[in-house]
Amino acid sequence: MHYDVIVIGGGHAGCEAARASAALGAKTALATHSIDTIGVMSCNPAIGGLGKGHLVREIDALDGLMARVADRSGIQFRMLNRRKGPAVRGPRTQSDRKLYREAMQAEIKSVEGLSILEGEVIDLSQDSSGAINGITLTDGTAIKCGAVVLTTGTFLRGLIHIGDKRFPAGRMGEKASTLLADRLAGLNVPLGRLKTGTPPRLDGRTINWDILEKQSADEELVPFSTMTNEIRVPQIDCGITRTTPATHNLIRENLKRSAMYSGNISGTGPRYCPSVEDKIVKFGDRDGHQIFLEPEGLDDHTVYPNGISTSLPEDVQWAMMKTISGLENAQILQPGYAIEYDHVDPKALDQSLNLIGTAGLYLAGQINGTTGYEEAAAQGLVAGINAAHFVGQKAPVHFSRTSSYIGVMIDDLTSRGVSEPYRMFTSRAEYRLSLRIDNADMRLSPLAIELGLASPDRAAHYNDVNGRLNAARDYLKSQTLTPQEAAKHGISLNMDGVRRSGYDLLSYASIELSDLIRVWPDLKQFDSDSLNRLAIEAHYAVYMDRQKADIESVLRDENLLIPEDTEFDKIAGLSNELRNKLNARQPKSIAEAQRIEGMTPAGIALIIAQVRKQQ
Ligand code: FAD
Numbered sequence: 001m002h003y004d005v006i007v008i009g010g011g012h013a014g015c016e017a018a019r020a021s022a023a024l025g026a027k028t029a030l031a032t033h034s035i036d037t038i039g040v041m042s043c044n045p046a047i048g049g050l051g052k053g054h055l056v057r058e059i060d061a062l063d064g065l066m067a068r069v070a071d072r073s074g075i076q077f078r079m080l081n082r083r084k085g086p087a088v089r090g091p092r093t094q095s096d097r098k099l100y101r102e103a104m105q106a107e108i109k110s111v112e113g114l115s116i117l118e119g120e121v122i123d124l125s126q127d128s129s130g131a132i133n134g135i136t137l138t139d140g141t142a143i144k145c146g147a148v149v150l151t152t153g154t155f156l157r158g159l160i161h162i163g164d165k166r167f168p169a170g171r172m173g174e175k176a177s178t179l180l181a182d183r184l185a186g187l188n189v190p191l192g193r194l195k196t197g198t199p200p201r202l203d204g205r206t207i208n209w210d211i212l213e214k215q216s217a218d219e220e221l222v223p224f225s226t227m228t229n230e231i232r233v234p235q236i237d238c239g240i241t242r243t244t245p246a247t248h249n250l251i252r253e254n255l256k257r258s259a260m261y262s263g264n265i266s267g268t269g270p271r272y273c274p275s276v277e278d279k280i281v282k283f284g285d286r287d288g289h290q291i292f293l294e295p296e297g298l299d300d301h302t303v304y305p306n307g308i309s310t311s312l313p314e315d316v317q318w319a320m321m322k323t324i325s326g327l328e329n330a331q332i333l334q335p336g337y338a339i340e341y342d343h344v345d346p347k348a349l350d351q352s353l354n355l356i357g358t359a360g361l362y363l364a365g366q367i368n369g370t371t372g373y374e375e376a377a378a379q380g381l382v383a384g385i386n387a388a389h390f391v392g393q394k395a396p397v398h399f400s401r402t403s404s405y406i407g408v409m410i411d412d413l414t415s416r417g418v419s420e421p422y423r424m425f426t427s428r429a430e431y432r433l434s435l436r437i438d439n440a441d442m443r444l445s446p447l448a449i450e451l452g453l454a455s456p457d458r459a460a461h462y463n464d465v466n467g468r469l470n471a472a473r474d475y476l477k478s479q480t481l482t483p484q485e486a487a488k489h490g491i492s493l494n495m496d497g498v499r500r501s502g503y504d505l506l507s508y509a510s511i512e513l514s515d516l517i518r519v520w521p522d523l524k525q526f527d528s529d530s531l532n533r534l535a536i537e538a539h540y541a542v543y544m545d546r547q548k549a550d551i552e553s554v555l556r557d558e559n560l561l562i563p564e565d566t567e568f569d570k571i572a573g574l575s576n577e578l579r580n581k582l583n584a585r586q587p588k589s590i591a592e593a594q595r596i597e598g599m600t601p602a603g604i605a606l607i608i609a610q611v612r613k614q615q
Helices: 012-023 052-061 066-073 097-109 179-186 245-253 276-283 314-322 373-391 405-416 437-451 456-478 483-488 502-506 513-519 521-525 528-558 576-585 590-594 601-614
Strands: 002-008 028-032 046-048 074-080 090-095 114-118 121-126 132-137 142-150 159-162 165-168 191-198 201-203 213-215 238-242 290-295 302-306 332-334 337-344 361-363
Touching: 002 012, 002 132, 002 373, 012 028, 012 097, 012 114, 012 142, 012 373, 028 142, 046 052, 046 066, 046 373, 052 066, 052 090, 052 373, 052 405, 052 437, 066 074, 066 090, 066 097, 066 373, 090 097, 097 114, 121 142, 121 179, 142 373, 179 191, 179 337, 245 276, 245 314, 314 332, 361 373, 373 405, 437 456, 437 528, 456 502, 456 521, 456 528, 502 513, 502 528, 513 521, 513 528, 528 590, 576 590, 590 601
Parallel strands: 002 028, 002 142, 028 114, 142 361
Antiparallel strands: 046 090, 074 090, 121 132, 132 142, 159 165, 159 337, 191 337, 201 302, 201 332, 213 238, 238 290, 290 302
C-alpha cells in the first residue's frame, strides 16, 4: 500500500490537511484512532470568536471544511464586537457537538481520493537520506508514503490531572500516544510541555434556568461560509451566572489540592483561557466571574459551563456547584480536568510547516503549541497543501502576514515560538484593517482557485461575487456630485466645491446607503451584499492607501534574496550573536533571516543595506 500523503490524526487540523491534500490530487490517507472520533470537539462546543472567526472565514475562502460544518451545526450564532469597527468583529457560534462531528465525518467521507485508516500510528519510517517515507500502525502494518502530516493534538504523552489523581490519556476516555512521542524524541525534534484544562460537564435538567439571565442568538444569523445561504439549525439560549464569594473562599481553601497549584504540572497553560483557580489567584474576587451555561446540543442534556475550567478534586467541584446561583442542585456528568502534553517547538518548522531538516514531515495543530480548533484547522490546511506540493515536486506555498491571519499565525509560530499555548487575536495582525472577515474570500479565494484547491462550485461562486462587486464599485466610482448637488438630496458636505464620487461618499460615517440610493436610484440594481461590502471597503479605503505602501515595502524586503557570497562577519554593527546565528543558518532571503530567533529590526535593516550594496 502506498499513499502520496498520510495525515495522522482526525481532529481539526487533520481533517483540513487531509481534504486539502486530496483536493490537490495527492492520493491521501487519514490515519486516526477511530472513525467515530473524527471531528470531535475536545473542549468547548463553539467555533469562531474574536480573531478565531477571521481564521474560519479564511479557511472557508480556501475552500476548507470548518466554516460550512459550523454552519450546519451552529445553535447560537452571534457576531461579537458588533458595535465596533467591521475589522475587529468576530463571528461565533455555539455548536451542537454531535451535529458538528457528524457533519465533519460526512464531509471527510465524501472527499474524493481520501482513504481513512483506523488505528494508532506508533512509528514513522525514513529512507536512507532521512526523508519520511511511511508509518507503522499498532498491529504492525507498515504503510509507505511520500509525506506525513502529523496532527496529534493533545495526545502526545497526554497526562490528565484531577486534583491529585493523574492518568495517561489523549483527552478524557481516549488513550495517549506514547510510542509516537518517543519516536519524535528520537528524531531529535525539540519537544516541550504545555497544559490546558476543561470545566466539569453538567446535567442541564438539574440547573435552575428560571432564575438565570439568558443570552440569545442574534436576530440576523450571519453564516461563516460564503457558500451558505441560510442557517437552518434551530437556535437556542444559554444561561449566565457568576461565581460568588463562597465559590472564591472554597477555591482558596482548596488551592493546594488543585493539580495546577500543587506543583504536579510542569507545562504552561493558556493565559487567555485561565482556569477558575487562576482567575481567583490572579484577578481576585471582583464581583464574581461570569459563567456561560452552554447547552452542548439540541437533543443533549449536557451543559458546558464556560468559564470554570478546573483541575480541583471532584469533591471540591461538587461543592463549588452549590455556591453558584442556579447550579445549587446541578449534577456533574464528567469532572473538569487539566491535561499536560508534549508539543513541538514551532521554531523548528519552516513557513510551509515542514520540520526543518526532515524532508516530508509536516506538523499542524495543537502539536505546534497552539490552542483552539480554528488555529489547528488553519495550520492543517497549510500543512496539507504543502505536503501535497512536496510529493508533487511543486514549490511550497507560503502565507504572508500582510494578506491573512493564517500568515500572521504561521509567521508568529515559526519565527517566535511559543511560551504558552498560542491563540489568535485581532491585535496580532498589524494589517488588520485590510484583513477583514468581509473580504476573506477576495483575499484568498483567487489563491485557492490558482492552486486547484477550490471546487468548481466555489470557483464559480467567487467569480460571481467578484463580478457583482466590481460592477457595483465601477458604478459608484463613475457617479459624482458636488456639495451643492448633494445638499439638494439632503446630504450635507463641506462646501468646498469638490466633486465626489458615490464611492467616496460611502466612506463617510454620516452617509447611509439609503442616502445614496435617493441620489442614484439605479443603485437598486445591485444586491445588498455587494453594497454592504463596498460600504466597509470604502470606509477603510483611506487607511488602506497608507497601509498599502507599508505592505509593499514589507513584501519587497521579504522577497529580497541574500546572495550566497554574503559575508555576515563583515556587516558592521551586527552583534556577534547575530553573526554566529546568520553563519550557522545561512538564510537565503530576508524573510528567512527575519525568522532567526533574536533577530532585531535593526539587524534586518543592516542586512538589507548590505544586500542592496551587493546588487
Ligand atoms: P485534536 O483535536 O486533539 O485531534 C487529534 C487527533 O489525533 C485525534 O483524532 C486523535 O485520535 C488523533 N491521534 C492522536 N495520536 C494519534 C496516533 N498516534 N495515531 C492515530 N491518531 C492519533 N481549545 C480552546 O480553544 N480553548 C480551550 O479552552 C480548550 N481547552 C481544552 C481542554 C482540553 C482538556 C483539551 C483536550 C483541549 C482543549 N482545547 C481548547 C484545545 C482544542 O481541543 C484543540 O486546540 C484542538 O482540538 C486541536 O486540534 P488538533 O487537530 O490539533 O488535535
